[in-house]
Amino acid sequence: MAQTLLDKVWEAHTVRTLPSGQTQLLIGLHLIHEVTTPQAFDMLKDLKLKVRMPERTFGTLDHIIPTTSQVRPYADPMAEEMAEHMIRNTRDFGLPLFDLDSGRQGIVHVIGPELGLSQPGMTIACGDSHTSTHGAVGAIAFGIGTSQVRDVLATQCLAMAKPRLRQVRVDGALARGVTAKDVILAIIRQLGVKGGVGYAYEYAGPVVERMTMEERLTLCNMSIEGGARFGYVNPDQTTFDYLRGRPYAPAGDAFERAVTWWKSVATESGARYDDVAHVDGSAIEPVVTWGINPGMSVSVSERIPDPASAPESDRPTYREALAFMGFAPGQPIKGTKIDVAFVGSCTNGRLSDLRAAAEVAKGRKVAPGVRALIVPGSQQVAKAAEAEGLADVFTAAGFEWRRAGCSMCLGMNDDKLKGREVSASSSNRNFIGRQGSPTGRTLLMSPAMVAAAAIAGAVADVREVLR
Amino acid sequence: MSTDLRRRQVVGRGLPLPGNDIDTDRIIPARFLKAVTFAGLGEHAFEDARKVDPEHPFNQKAYQGASIMVVGQNFGCGSSREHAPQALLDWGIGALVGGSFGEIFFGNCTTNGMPCLTASPADLEWLQREVGRRPGEPLTVDVERREIRFAGRTITAAIPDGARNVLVDGSWNTTGVLLEAGGAIEATARRLPYVTGF
Numbered sequence: 235m236a237q238t239l240l241d242k243v244w245e246a247h248t249v250r251t252l253p254s255g256q257t258q259l260l261i262g263l264h265l266i267h268e269v270t271t272p273q274a275f276d277m278l279k280d281l282k283l284k285v286r287m288p289e290r291t292f293g294t295l296d297h298i299i300p301t302t303s304q305v306r307p308y309a310d311p312m313a314e315e316m317a318e319h320m321i322r323n324t325r326d327f328g329l330p331l332f333d334l335d336s337g338r339q340g341i342v343h344v345i346g347p348e349l350g351l352s353q354p355g356m357t358i359a360c361g362d363s364h365t366s367t368h369g370a371v372g373a374i375a376f377g378i379g380t381s382q383v384r385d386v387l388a389t390q391c392l393a394m395a396k397p398r399l400r401q402v403r404v405d406g407a408l409a410r411g412v413t414a415k416d417v418i419l420a421i422i423r424q425l426g427v428k429g430g431v432g433y434a435y436e437y438a439g440p441v442v443e444r445m446t447m448e449e450r451l452t453l454c455n456m457s458i459e460g461g462a463r464f465g466y467v468n469p470d471q472t473t474f475d476y477l478r479g480r481p482y483a484p485a486g487d488a489f490e491r492a493v494t495w496w497k498s499v500a501t502e503s504g505a506r507y508d509d510v511a512h513v514d515g516s517a518i519e520p521v522v523t524w525g526i527n528p529g530m531s532v533s534v535s536e537r538i539p540d541p542a543s544a545p546e547s548d549r550p551t552y553r554e555a556l557a558f559m560g561f562a563p564g565q566p567i568k569g570t571k572i573d574v575a576f577v578g579s580c581t582n583g584r585l586s587d588l589r590a591a592a593e594v595a596k597g598r599k600v601a602p603g604v605r606a607l608i609v610p611g612s613q614q615v616a617k618a619a620e621a622e623g624l625a626d627v628f629t630a631a632g633f634e635w636r637r638a639g640c641s642m643c644l645g646m647n648d649d650k651l652k653g654r655e656v657s658a659s660s661s662n663r664n665f666i667g668r669q670g671s672p673t674g675r676t677l678l679m680s681p682a683m684v685a686a687a688a689i690a691g692a693v694a695d696v697r698e699v700l701r
Numbered sequence: 702m703s704t705d706l707r708r709r710q711v712v713g714r715g716l717p718l719p720g721n722d723i724d725t726d727r728i729i730p731a732r733f734l735k736a737v738t739f740a741g742l743g744e745h746a747f748e749d750a751r752k753v754d755p756e757h758p759f760n761q762k763a764y765q766g767a768s769i770m771v772v773g774q775n776f777g778c779g780s781s782r783e784h785a786p787q788a789l790l791d792w793g794i795g796a797l798v799g800g801s802f803g804e805i806f807f808g809n810c811t812t813n814g815m816p817c818l819t820a821s822p823a824d825l826e827w828l829q830r831e832v833g834r835r836p837g838e839p840l841t842v843d844v845e846r847r848e849i850r851f852a853g854r855t856i857t858a859a860i861p862d863g864a865r866n867v868l869v870d871g872s873w874n875t876t877g878v879l880l881e882a883g884g885a886i887e888a889t890a891r892r893l894p895y896v897t898g899f
């Protein structure tokens with residue numbers, strides 16, 4: 235019987251079936267960061283255990299680090315303590331750490347693919363829900379909690395139940411000004427924020443096949459926002475071309491042998507899915523969220539919906555969202571005033587994202603009163619963006635050019651919303667309080683749309699700006 | 702390991718927390734993740750929600766000491782932070798009943814011995830209403846038999862086999878179980894081309 239990538243990768247990594255019926259799944263790549271690991275290392279010490287496969291574990295610093303001055307000790311003593319723990323734990327347990335002086339530091343989901351660590355056919359785990367990002371290279375990649383980080387450190391394995399598989403086919407072709415971010419927001423709007431619970435998503439169809447690797451990374455990144463713990467794209471020539479020459483990708487003859495194996499893990503034609511969903515890619519317009527979860531979105535030309543138009547079970551959440559956001563049903567989303575613009579995060583903090591934002595920013599000025607931040611996803615992204623003049627474009631337009639980190643995606647450093655500020659953000663979550671202020675409001679959109687909003691001082695249609 | 706790890710059933714007073722899609726950022730805002738231990742998270746559970754809503758169930762006297770939360774759909778979606786179930790545990794919660802759960806949150810609860818069972822929307826509505834009426838009355842979450850008992854009524858509930866089995870037999874602290882595989886772990890790794898360098 236024809237098998238899917240999920241079937242093949244799951245099978246290849248199965249150590250055994252546990253008495254509970256779950257699978258003991260081997261984890262091929264374990265990525266760690268400073269926020270969800272200190273307790274796991276403590277548990278490991280309590281158990282008097284070592285890291286089972288230190289050579290398959292890599293660490294970075296991303297969530298808490300400041301993006302202004304990164305000179306240590308950090309001004310925030312708790313950030314300093316967490317960084318110190320990470321440095322000490324990785325040293326004590328013999329694990330590589332992409333520290334600030336490595337030139338390779340960055341958001342864990344940006345650096346994994348960028349360094350060629352994340353490869354097709356792997357199982358990848360990290361104590362972070364957006365680990366689904368790495369599925370873009372054709373891996374089974376998912377977020378785990380801290381106790382599971384302990385499990386992977388101690389045993390290189392997890393106890394997991396195999397999810398069902400839904401193929402999400404994006405048909406047609408994307409219109410001008412429509413990006414991978416708009417595609418995933420449209421998918422989540424269509425299938426719902428809990429539509430993917432119990433499922434893995436296999437993204438396919440002509441739109442996905444034509445996407446660059448960075449676009450696929452954006453797409454898979456937000457699988458979790460649709461409830462799916464992981465999502466992947468079958469590896470193809472785009473994947474192989476992307477990986478060739480990366481520091482941790484196989485080199486020389488080994489690369490050719492790797493490609494043969496990578497091809498062999500892709501879903502075979504005729505394989506069966508538990509479900510198939512069709513999304514009309516040609517109909518997607520630039521998307522903006524108006525509410526408090528990533529499923530509450532409209533096209534930029536649409537109006538904020540009336541709760542009465544929503545399915546009955548969603549109405550209370552709709553009303554709660556409108557009250558929190560201070561929006562009225564029927565109000566056009568376009569023209570909504572913003573206070574902050576943020577381009578960055580593991581969703582949209584890569585070079586192509588910065589290029590898209592720079593194209594809009596070039597020769598224009600950030601509207602008076604708007605605080606606009608560009609936070610590259612990694613040191614390497616920053617370096618490349620500086621080399622091609624993007625940083626200069628941004629600063630000339632009045633954006634702040636920052637150092638790499640998670641920054642205002644979750645506001646664990648100084649980059650936070652204040653009070654009820656409205657933020658146009660290229661990140662992935664518009665949850666209440668997400669960007670550091672309990673009453674702050676987030677509108678999710680693509681990086682080009684964020685730049686357009688920064689210039690206009692309000693939600694704008696990037697297609698009109700770039701006409 | 703003694704029998705006290707077994708979670709055949711959890712008995713305690715209930716706390717209804719209505720609403721869907723309550724994410725882990727709301728359960729424990731990110732600023733409380735700036736710590737190197739899980740200690741003391743309970744007092745910050747739902748901190749922002751409690752501030753803006755004096756009637757939040759976690760603020761109400763009637764629910765102090767409650768140990769079973771009755772929630773809505775997609776509870777615990779979003780961030781993988783184990784700080785969320787840790788905060789609930791620290792506050793005194795021992796089990797949850799809801800319509801559905803964020804998957805990573807569900808796994809984090811299970812691996813901390815905190816059962817999450819699902820029930821139908823109609824039964825949940827009834828349960829939230831009745832627990833609200835009689836907050837002092839004990840509720841039974843029967844993991845083994847997959848049912849909820851309250852006020853003389855028995856509700857059918859669901860929990861996947863794997864989670865149910867580890868909770869019932871007390872093997873939810875997974876490290877020990879996974880270690881038992883021994884050399885089979887390395888043997889599996891050696892069969893993977895990317896581990897051996899292709």
Ligand code: SF4
Nearest residue numbers: 364579580640643644
């Ligand atoms: S950028 Fe945001 S979503 Fe991504 S890992 Fe950092 S905090 Fe999490």
